[in-house]
Amino acid sequence: MNTESTGKLTETMADFEIKDLRVSVEGREILKGVSLSVNKGEVHAVMGPNGSGKSTLSHTLMGHPNYKVISGQVLFKGKDILTLQPEQRAKLGMFLALQYPVVVPGITMSNFLRTAINAKRGYDGKDKSKAINVKEFRALLKDEMSVLRMDDSFLSRYVNEGFSGGEKKRAEILQMAVLKPEIAILDETDSGLDIDSIKFVSDAVNRMRGPELGVLIITHYTRVLKFIKPDYVHVLVNGEFVRSGGPELADWLEAKGYSEWVKEPAKAPAALEAR
Amino acid sequence: MATVIPRIDVGDNYKEKYGFFDPEKFVFKAKRGLNPEVVKEISWMKNEPEWMTAFRLKALKIWDKKEMPTWGADLSTIDFQNIYYYLKSTEKQGKTWDDVPADIKNTFDRLGVPQAERKFLAGVAAQYESEVVYHSLHKELESKGVIFTDTDSALRDYPDLFKQYFGTIIPPGDNKLAALNSAVWSGGSFIYVPKGVKVEIPLQAYFRINAENMGQFERTLIICDEDSFVHYIEGCTAPIYTTDSLHSAVVEIIVKRGARCRYTTVQNWSTNVYNLVTKRAVAYGDATMEWVDGNLGSQITMKYPSIYLMEPGAKGDVLSVAFAGKGQHQDAGGKAVHVAPNTSSNIVSKSISKNGGRTSYRGLVKVYPGAKNSKSFVRCDALLLDDESRSDTYPTTEVDEPQVRIGHEATVSKVSDEQLFYLQSRGITKAEAETMIVNGFIEPFTKELPIEYAVELNRLIQLEMIGSVG
Numbered sequence: 001m002n003t004e005s006t007g008k009l010t011e012t013m014a015d016f017e018i019k020d021l022r023v024s025v026e027g028r029e030i031l032k033g034v035s036l037s038v039n040k041g042e043v044h045a046v047m048g049p050n051g052s053g054k055s056t057l058s059h060t061l062m063g064h065p066n067y068k069v070i071s072g073q074v075l076f077k078g079k080d081i082l083t084l085q086p087e088q089r090a091k092l093g094m095f096l097a098l099q100y101p102v103v104v105p106g107i108t109m110s111n112f113l114r115t116a117i118n119a120k121r122g123y124d125g126k127d128k129s130k131a132i133n134v135k136e137f138r139a140l141l142k143d144e145m146s147v148l149r150m151d152d153s154f155l156s157r158y159v160n161e162g163f164s165g166g167e168k169k170r171a172e173i174l175q176m177a178v179l180k181p182e183i184a185i186l187d188e189t190d191s192g193l194d195i196d197s198i199k200f201v202s203d204a205v206n207r208m209r210g211p212e213l214g215v216l217i218i219t220h221y222t223r224v225l226k227f228i229k230p231d232y233v234h235v236l237v238n239g240e241f242v243r244s245g246g247p248e249l250a251d252w253l254e255a256k257g258y259s260e261w262v263k264e265p266a267k268a269p270a271a272l273e274a275r
Numbered sequence: 276m277a278t279v280i281p282r283i284d285v286g287d288n289y290k291e292k293y294g295f296f297d298p299e300k301f302v303f304k305a306k307r308g309l310n311p312e313v314v315k316e317i318s319w320m321k322n323e324p325e326w327m328t329a330f331r332l333k334a335l336k337i338w339d340k341k342e343m344p345t346w347g348a349d350l351s352t353i354d355f356q357n358i359y360y361y362l363k364s365t366e367k368q369g370k371t372w373d374d375v376p377a378d379i380k381n382t383f384d385r386l387g388v389p390q391a392e393r394k395f396l397a398g399v400a401a402q403y404e405s406e407v408v409y410h411s412l413h414k415e416l417e418s419k420g421v422i423f424t425d426t427d428s429a430l431r432d433y434p435d436l437f438k439q440y441f442g443t444i445i446p447p448g449d450n451k452l453a454a455l456n457s458a459v460w461s462g463g464s465f466i467y468v469p470k471g472v473k474v475e476i477p478l479q480a481y482f483r484i485n486a487e488n489m490g491q492f493e494r495t496l497i498i499c500d501e502d503s504f505v506h507y508i509e510g511c512t513a514p515i516y517t518t519d520s521l522h523s524a525v526v527e528i529i530v531k532r533g534a535r536c537r538y539t540t541v542q543n544w545s546t547n548v549y550n551l552v553t554k555r556a557v558a559y560g561d562a563t564m565e566w567v568d569g570n571l572g573s574q575i576t577m578k579y580p581s582i583y584l585m586e587p588g589a590k591g592d593v594l595s596v597a598f599a600g601k602g603q604h605q606d607a608g609g610k611a612v613h614v615a616p617n618t619s620s621n622i623v624s625k626s627i628s629k630n631g632g633r634t635s636y637r638g639l640v641k642v643y644p645g646a647k648n649s650k651s652f653v654r655c656d657a658l659l660l661d662d663e664s665r666s667d668t669y670p671t672t673e674v675d676e677p678q679v680r681i682g683h684e685a686t687v688s689k690v691s692d693e694q695l696f697y698l699q700s701r702g703i704t705k706a707e708a709e710t711m712i713v714n715g716f717i718e719p720f721t722k723e724l725p726i727e728y729a730v731e732l733n734r735l736i737q738l739e740m741i742g743s744v745g
Contacts, residue, residue: 033745065692103699106715112701115711119702158715175701198407 013075015039016214021072023053023060030056032239036216040182042213045225045250049258054218055099057236059185061216063089064097076183089148091120095181097172099188104159109171112159113141113178120179128154144177147204165192166248173204184208185216190224202227237261259261301485305361311335313457317361321500323426323435323609334447341451347637348575348606353549358521360459401481402493416474421505422467423478426494429465434636436467440498444527444555453553456492456525463493463524468503468534477506477725477737482522485669490521497527499562505610506537520548522573528556532586535563541728543735544572546603554580561588567723568595571606571735579637581610584618584649591620596720599632600666600739608638608669613649615677622653625717628664629739635667640681641739642674658716659689660709663683711742 014037023031030053038044048054060067060073063086073080081089104112114137123130127231132140141155148170160168169189176184186205190198205215205228217228225247233249235242235258242261243249305313305320318328343350402425412423422433429436447457456671464480482493516670522544530536536556543549550573556564566580582591593609611620626634636655657666668685690712698708714721714733721729 058695062696064696081677085705086696087702087704090700096700098697098700101693102693104694104698104712104715106718107711112698112711115703115707116701119704177699185679252513 013037015076017073017075018061019073019075021057021060021074022070023056023072024068024070024215025056025066030239031060033072033086034236034239034241036234036241038183038216040188040214041113041211042232043209043217043228043230045217045219046236047202047219047222047231047233047250049262051238052236053239054220054236055187056239058096058099058185058216058218059078061089061185062086062094087119089124090116090179090181093182095176095179095184097169097184097186097189099191101160101163101168103161105161107159108156109159110155113137113155115262116175117178118267140178141174144174144204147200148174148177149200150174166194166197168199169193169201170204173201177204177208181206181256182212183214183216185218187218188220190219190221198224198227222250225250235261278564294304296351299674305359308356309335309338309358309455309459313360317459317461320361323430326438327430330442330447331458331460334454337447338451338454338458340443341448341454343451344577347577347635348604350549350575350577352550353521355455355521355715360490360492361461379578382631402491410527412478415661419472420467420469421474422465422474424465426463426465426496429496433465435468436498437465437496440527440529441496442527444529444551444557445525447678450553452523452551453525455555456494456523460492460494460525462491463495463526464497464507464509465495466497466505466507468499468505470500471502472500472567473504474503474506477508480507480509482509490523492522493524495526495528497536497538499528499530499536501531502533503531504535506539508539508541508725510543510731520544521551522548523551524553526552526554528554530556530558530562530564532560532562534559535565537565537567538580538726539569539724541569541724541732541735542572542576543699546572546574546600548573548727550574550576550578552576552578554578555583556581556591557585558589558591560586561590562586563592565592566594566609567720568593569720569724569732570595570597570607571732571739572603573605574602575604575606577606579608579610579639581612581639582620582621583612584614584646586615587617589615589618591618593620593622594626594720594723596717597626597634598617598736598739599626599628599634600679601630601632604633604635606635606637608636610639611641611651612639613642613646613651613676616645616647616649618646621648621651623719624653624655626655626657626666627660627713628635628657628666629660631661631663631665633665635669635684637669639671639673641672642676642679642681644675646676647678649676650680653684655685656716657685657687658713659687660713706740710737713740 016038018036019032019033021034022029034057045056046054056067060069061083069082074082077092081092114132118131121132150170151243160171163171170191189201193201202224217224217230230247230250232242232244233247237258280520307317312332316329318331351671442457445453447454456589466478468474480493497507528536528538542550557679558564564582570576570578570581580593584591595607595609597605597607599605605626608624609622611622622638626636628634632656638653640651640653642649652723655668659666666687670683672681674681690709694712695705695708698711714736721732725730
């Protein structure tokens, strides 16, 4: 654990910095000292085979209670966010698009999105001026939904209930678009998507790219990186980064797979995964 | 429906919103306890015909003889001799809001009763302690022959209609608490909807216990004549006293051929009220009866809205929600009795238990011989918010006819870590996330309510959820 005063490190710090992060799940160490710096305006891809710790990384960054931090820091806006609740991280400007978005029966997407937007705006049920009004809400959604090819009926459906794989992922990206995070983690956002959906989702993400957003794309396959071009690629194997490089590393991985590190053939992405 | 439920300030709690009490003012208060003198006094005060006095006294005898039910919630702590059975708070009933005495008006203003009426409700009756204090019905409905009045006035003003149906669906001998109500009943709603008349906007009543150790025993009677329709809604609250109050109502409903009746209750008694209610409807040919029953408050609730499907084509629905917090036991459910062929029933029960609260589903589906091609489906879903809370299911099915379709499904679930994490990762606090999940869980119920009630119910859930987070 870094016990040094962090007061003077700020000038060299990236916008979002993972420092020597070690994490265990159910008593087993999964991440064994991971460090990564992401600046706003950059897109980083974290690639790795199954079981390498990709999902552990994304869930830990967002504060899932089942992932226990052994040591390390994650610095964002001058804070070690690892002690914060997920909602505090979200309010600070983080976002996680889940690999398996969760069904919340009886809650409409519209209610969900509005509650989330209001939470981010700091509306605690008292000061109505902080709440988004209906007109603003509609306008905000309209643009983003058209990019994602989602029609209005989607808003009256219950959160992720009966959604196809593609709909779920589009819904995640819609949430990202309206919540406007500064650091977004996209966990296997391409899994379970047909090619059209990948394109719509990628278009939406690319639209959001810019100096105010840093992105961490977590993926097994290189496919999505053809649509969302990363600035940096990192290879995660067995809980550690084994190689980092520019976008060419993705091409290299596409050709060679992870065979250098694990016995797993590089295979074409499954068009539709289960769930 | 793309309805966005507005987030509402929950900085207050039940005590501030509903728990206030006015200084007790009354023009008549019966002596504590129950005996023939008290019963006679009530009847005398109300200037009732002799047959009603006799009915009450006979019911009191049945009450004395019958045993308290022991198969459900624990009722052993109720001290029936410590209860005031009748309290009259005002001399006369107001027809317009202005006529109502100021202190009572303040109470109902705080509860939002007249506002609700101004907005859209067809009629409002408000019962304070034992008597209905305010009552109103739109002229248009009145001209169509719709009767919506309090039950005492109905006995006086429509004696024949009243006597024809009163006590026919739930006779005093039905159960001990029905006998008690029959002996000391006061107030309640009386509705008659003539043939073919559809009352398009809901009729509403509001029940309020103000005095300590008070019993409220309203008696509601609804008659839907052939091909008519009515939706009746009642809300209930009481202030918080250190000693217990008792609410024991009887509701009788007759739904004639081709008619449809919906009866919606959102009960939010304070948590020291025993809420022991007998509700029963009979539905005739092609008629539909729907009970929509929400139970949030009270210490103990025992309530099983029933439907007797008397003729072919009759249909019955019971949709109920129960929320039990610390120290509460919600013993609720529904009964469907299939007497005739081609009848159908659907019972959906949703319960939520939190902080050691207990919910029970208790239900009966009975099919008599010859009720061929009857269909019944029962679904009970329980949501437990922590490990101390409890939920039980006691379904009874008695089928004496082979040619039927009967289904039963029950689920018990917990709020999952994954759901909480997902919502929290979007900036929503854990407490708010739990509230959302609970509101989503009961959404099949909420969506059946008029929007004001849906908002109010969500707000009450929010109070229960966030108000008690320690």
